[in-house]
Amino acid sequence: MKDFRIVKNKNNSFNLIGKIKVKVVLAIAILVISLFFTQLVFANGLSTGGLRLAEIEDDIKKLEAENRILKNQIANESSLATLSAEAGDLGFKNYLQATTP
Amino acid sequence: MARIKILQIIIFCAFLIIILRLAYWQFFSSFKKENESILRESEIPASRGQIHAADGFPLAANEEAFLLYGKPHEINKSSQEIAKELAPLLISEKYATLSAQISEDLIKQKDEAIKNEEEELLNKLNNKNLYWVQLARKVPSQVKGKIQELAIAGLGFERDEKRFYPEASMAAQLLGFMGFDKFGRDVGYNGIEGYWDSHLRGKNGRLGQEQDPFGLPILVGKYKPIPPKQGDSLYLSIDRTVQFIAEDKLKKAVEKYGAKDGTVIVAEPATGHILAMATYPNFNPALRSEFEEKLYRNPAVSDTFEPGSIFKLITMSAALDLSQVEPNTRCPCTGPVTIDGYEISTWNKKYHPNSTMTEIIQNSDNVGMTYVAEKLGVDKFYDYIAKFGFGKLTGIDLQSEAGGNIRAKQEWRNIDLATASFGQGIAVTPIQMVQSVSAIANGGKLVPMRLVVEIGEDEHKERVKSQGSKQVISAKTASRITEMMVNAVRKGEARFFAPKGYRIAGKTGTAQIPVAGHYDPNKTIASFIGFAPADDPKFVMMVRFSQPSSSPFGSETAAPTFFEIAKELFNYYSILSSE
Numbered sequence: 001m002k003d004f005r006i007v008k009n010k011n012n013s014f015n016l017i018g019k020i021k022v023k024v025v026l027a028i029a030i031l032v033i034s035l036f037f038t039q040l041v042f043a044n045g046l047s048t049g050g051l052r053l054a055e056i057e058d059d060i061k062k063l064e065a066e067n068r069i070l071k072n073q074i075a076n077e078s079s080l081a082t083l084s085a086e087a088g089d090l091g092f093k094n095y096l097q098a099t100t101p
Numbered sequence: 102m103a104r105i106k107i108l109q110i111i112i113f114c115a116f117l118i119i120i121l122r123l124a125y126w127q128f129f130s131s132f133k134k135e136n137e138s139i140l141r142e143s144e145i146p147a148s149r150g151q152i153h154a155a156d157g158f159p160l161a162a163n164e165e166a167f168l169l170y171g172k173p174h175e176i177n178k179s180s181q182e183i184a185k186e187l188a189p190l191l192i193s194e195k196y197a198t199l200s201a202q203i204s205e206d207l208i209k210q211k212d213e214a215i216k217n218e219e220e221e222l223l224n225k226l227n228n229k230n231l232y233w234v235q236l237a238r239k240v241p242s243q244v245k246g247k248i249q250e251l252a253i254a255g256l257g258f259e260r261d262e263k264r265f266y267p268e269a270s271m272a273a274q275l276l277g278f279m280g281f282d283k284f285g286r287d288v289g290y291n292g293i294e295g296y297w298d299s300h301l302r303g304k305n306g307r308l309g310q311e312q313d314p315f316g317l318p319i320l321v322g323k324y325k326p327i328p329p330k331q332g333d334s335l336y337l338s339i340d341r342t343v344q345f346i347a348e349d350k351l352k353k354a355v356e357k358y359g360a361k362d363g364t365v366i367v368a369e370p371a372t373g374h375i376l377a378m379a380t381y382p383n384f385n386p387a388l389r390s391e392f393e394e395k396l397y398r399n400p401a402v403s404d405t406f407e408p409g410s411i412f413k414l415i416t417m418s419a420a421l422d423l424s425q426v427e428p429n430t431r432c433p434c435t436g437p438v439t440i441d442g443y444e445i446s447t448w449n450k451k452y453h454p455n456s457t458m459t460e461i462i463q464n465s466d467n468v469g470m471t472y473v474a475e476k477l478g479v480d481k482f483y484d485y486i487a488k489f490g491f492g493k494l495t496g497i498d499l500q501s502e503a504g505g506n507i508r509a510k511q512e513w514r515n516i517d518l519a520t521a522s523f524g525q526g527i528a529v530t531p532i533q534m535v536q537s538v539s540a541i542a543n544g545g546k547l548v549p550m551r552l553v554v555e556i557g558e559d560e561h562k563e564r565v566k567s568q569g570s571k572q573v574i575s576a577k578t579a580s581r582i583t584e585m586m587v588n589a590v591r592k593g594e595a596r597f598f599a600p601k602g603y604r605i606a607g608k609t610g611t612a613q614i615p616v617a618g619h620y621d622p623n624k625t626i627a628s629f630i631g632f633a634p635a636d637d638p639k640f641v642m643m644v645r646f647s648q649p650s651s652s653p654f655g656s657e658t659a660a661p662t663f664f665e666i667a668k669e670l671f672n673y674y675s676i677l678s679s680e
Contacts, residue, residue, distance in 0.1 A: 065165050069242075075159055075267035080345045095672060 147303030148262060150332030152276060152293055154341040155554070161276055161294070161386075164265040167245045167258040169237040173229050176255035184222035186251055188215045190244050191222075191237045195388050238281075239263040270385045272344055274399035275378045275552070277500065278386045291397055293335065293552065295500030300556060303332030336555040336562065338374030343367055343640075346669045347379040351644075354662040355381045359650030360627075364400050364531055365666065367642045370539040370632060373548035373567065375497075376640060402495075402502040405528040406645075409612025410448075410465045410655070411630045412524030414582060415537060416473055417462060419485035422578040425476040428585065431455045432472040441516040445471050448611065462585040463593050465609060467523045474522035479513045482521070488573045489537040490547065491529050496568060497550045505529040524612060525620075535643045537573075538630050541586075542606070542638040545579040546570050587635050595629070595660030600668050602678030606638075607631025607663065609655040614648070624648045629659035633667055639674050642666065 076082065152161040169191075176183065192214040196207075225234045238261065240248075245258055264279050277292030289298040306329030347365040355363040367377040378401050384392035398404075420426045435454045437446040447467050453460060461469030474482060486492065492507035506528035508517070520526040532550055540547035548570040555562045574582075586606035590599050595609055610628040613620035627649050632641040644659040644666070652658055671678070 065242075068163070068165060072162055072164055072265050072267065075162060075265075078158075079267045079269070079271075080341060081269055081271065084345070084349075 145306035145308050145326075145329045146261065147305050147329035148331045149264075149279075149287065149303065150301040150334040152301075153334060153336045154339045154344070155337060156341055157336070158341055159267055160272060160337070160339070160341075162265045162267060163262045165242050166239045166261045166263040167242070168235060168261050169240050169245075169248065170257050170259065171226055171234050171236050172255045172257070173226055173231055173234060174255075176226065176253070178253060180223055180226040183226060183253055183256075184219045186253070187222055187236070187248065188218040190247055191240070192218050193388065193391060194241070195391050264386065266385070266387050268341070269387070270383050271341075271348065272339060272378065273383045273386050274380045274397070274401070275339070275499065276386060278389050278397065291500050292399055293337070293499065296498050297335055297553065301332045301335065304330040306330070331558070333556045334558055335553050337552050338369070338372075338376065338554050339378070339552065340376045342673055343670065344377040344379060346673070347377040347666055348381065348383075350662060350666045350669070351379050351381045354644075354658070354665070355646065358627075358646060358652065358658045360646035360658070361648040362400065363644070363646045363662075364404075365642065365644050365662075366401050366531055366535045367640050367666070367670070368535055368539055368550060370542035370638045370641045371548070373536075373539065373550045373570075374554065375550060375552050378552075398501065399499060400531065402497060402499050402530055402532045405503050405505050405530055406626050406647075407527065407612045407615065408524040408529050408534055409610040409626065409628065410523055411534060411538075411608050411610035411628050411643075412527070412529070413462060413465065413470050413522070414541065414586065414608055414630075415486065415489055415491075416470055416477070416482065416522040417458065417585065418489075418541060418574050418578055418582050419482055420473045420477050421458075421581050422485070422574040423477065423481055425481075426458050426473055428459050428581055429457050431457055432461060432466075432469045434461070434466060434468050434472065436468070438468055438471055438519075440471070440519045441514055443516050443519075445519055459585045459588050462608065463589045465523075465589075465593070470522040471519045474518050477518075477522075479510065479518050482518060483507075483510045483513065485573075486521075486527075488547075489533075489540065491527070491533055491537070495530075495532050495536050495550050497532055498553050502532070503530050505533055524610065531643055531645055534628075534630055535641060538632065538643070539641045540573050541579050541582050542632040542641050543579075544576040545572050545574040547573045583635055586631060590631065594654070594656035595664075598661040598664045600664055600671070600678070602680030603633060603667075603671060603676070604635040605631055605633040605664075605667065606635040607660070609660050611653060611655045623653070625653040627653065627655035627658045629655050629663040631663060633671075634676060639676065640670055 148163055151159050151163065154160050171183075192211065196211045196214065222236060225231075225236060228234065236256075240258070241263075248256065266276075275292050277289055277294030277296075279287055279294060280290050282288040287302070289295050289301060294301065307327045347367055351363050351365045354360075363381050365377065365379040366375065368375050378399070380400055382396060384396045389397070417426075421428070433454060434452060434456050436452050437444050439445070445467055448465060451464075452468065453464055453466060456464065456466060456469055458469075458473070460466075461473070477485075486507055492505055494502050494504045496502075508527075513521075517526055536547065536550050539550070549568040551565070551567065553565050555564055557563050583606045586608055587604055589609075590596065590605045590607045593609065595607075599605060608630055610626075610630070612626045612628070613622075614624045614626060615621075616624070626645060626647055628643065628645040630641075630643040632638040642663060644663045646658050646662075649658045670676075
């Protein structure tokens, strides 16, 4: 009787430990799998991010270049050399050359 | 059981395929491109700082340009064919801007330039030992577009920048220009570009970026970019309108008077700020190589010359300050005087006995100045020359400034004292003259001349600290010499050109040019220096012509130009005439 109880207890504790192990292994497995998929999702996002970043950088460069071209064009058109030549073409004269009636 | 096994095998195979594919991407595909490292280390060039006028308008900006390179072993066309196609696109931009009707000479020049460019390109492209060869630098975007249209394999571009000058040749000598150092890097030479090069150039950045086999950045990789630090922009005291007026009038005057060259400096006496610094002939810095090298120099700060009669102001200031003479002190001045065997006479051989000091300045009397110099003596005169800043650099923020030439005091003989009193036998620079007369205009206080007022960008601009000013003559002396200068303008040789209703203080100068130990009888340097309005000077200005051919005298060349510019400035600054 005593021996049977001992055996039974041993069987019970074995089952208990086994159950815990299975649960832990299962939880870890789920965690690892979920982390793995999370990483996949992020890696997937990042893999296309490189392309997107390159595109954005290209866009920035293009816009900066356009901006600079426009700034230079404005400076060129508003330079005193250009304005003076255009004023001359339109018939404007220096105030010292003006005659008043 | 068998189905589970099959599933396991399928999963295993799927993983194996993924691993093999990853291995292929990670290793094998990148090995194909032997020379393309996964980690790309490249330099990010820093933009050069811009140079602005006082109103913020850019005098020197930047525009996109490219470096054109070739990889001879990748080129699939014959070198001759490529050179023929590229050469007309890579010759000087001068030919691109020419109108359709160009002279035969220019057509010949253009053909010659194309031929030379072709030869140069051929030499570079035929060297098949080279993996990479630079074909051209600073190629403009439009030219890049045309080259790309030719679709030649083995040619490529690297982004670069070059200077853009919205006002073309305005203030060219003052700005300086861009060239390359021995490593092929951009470097500024002369003027502002040279003096402020370390501030303007900025600091290149570095891009250490991991890339996938397609050249795209790997975001989870090591990504350590060091951003470039853009060069500091400079804000000058140059007033674009004043500069434009000065250049326009100077160009017309040099042509009218047949001068070899001309210089105009306009400055604000109270601050020492240069408002305009014009030189003619000048050059277009964008097409610098098309002009003679001697034009790159800025005579306003680099040229030393014997100032002639404009230096009488310094001699008289010293004598008045030391109370050696008073404005009404009279000089016998009956005729030429002989010193150490040399005869000193007046410029027109006319003599004015019993002239006052005011009249000596009015008549620009050399004999009278000799009388003043004798009263001063070498020691005192020399001290004042040094006090006014002659014989040393003014410290203006421009590269290639000359210090002039004043002999050591011990070497001065009586004749040196006499000739120096009317500005012969000593060498000064135009900027030194302007600085010293600016001190007279400024109540005797000498304020060092400078150009850069602020450094930096937008909200981060910093004001450049000015060097300390010093009192070189008393306010009373300054006021007295000013009255003498006003009198010289009203009653002197140039009185007919002076605008009516303004109190202008000024002095003409006609200096002979020393050539091989003697003075050339036919060549002069004609000048006029002064300030206005005399009671509250808004500007001090100097006009100088080298070897004018229509008349050798400053009163007939430099003085009329001074007054022409002054009239425009009175209008610009809304200074009303009293008449």
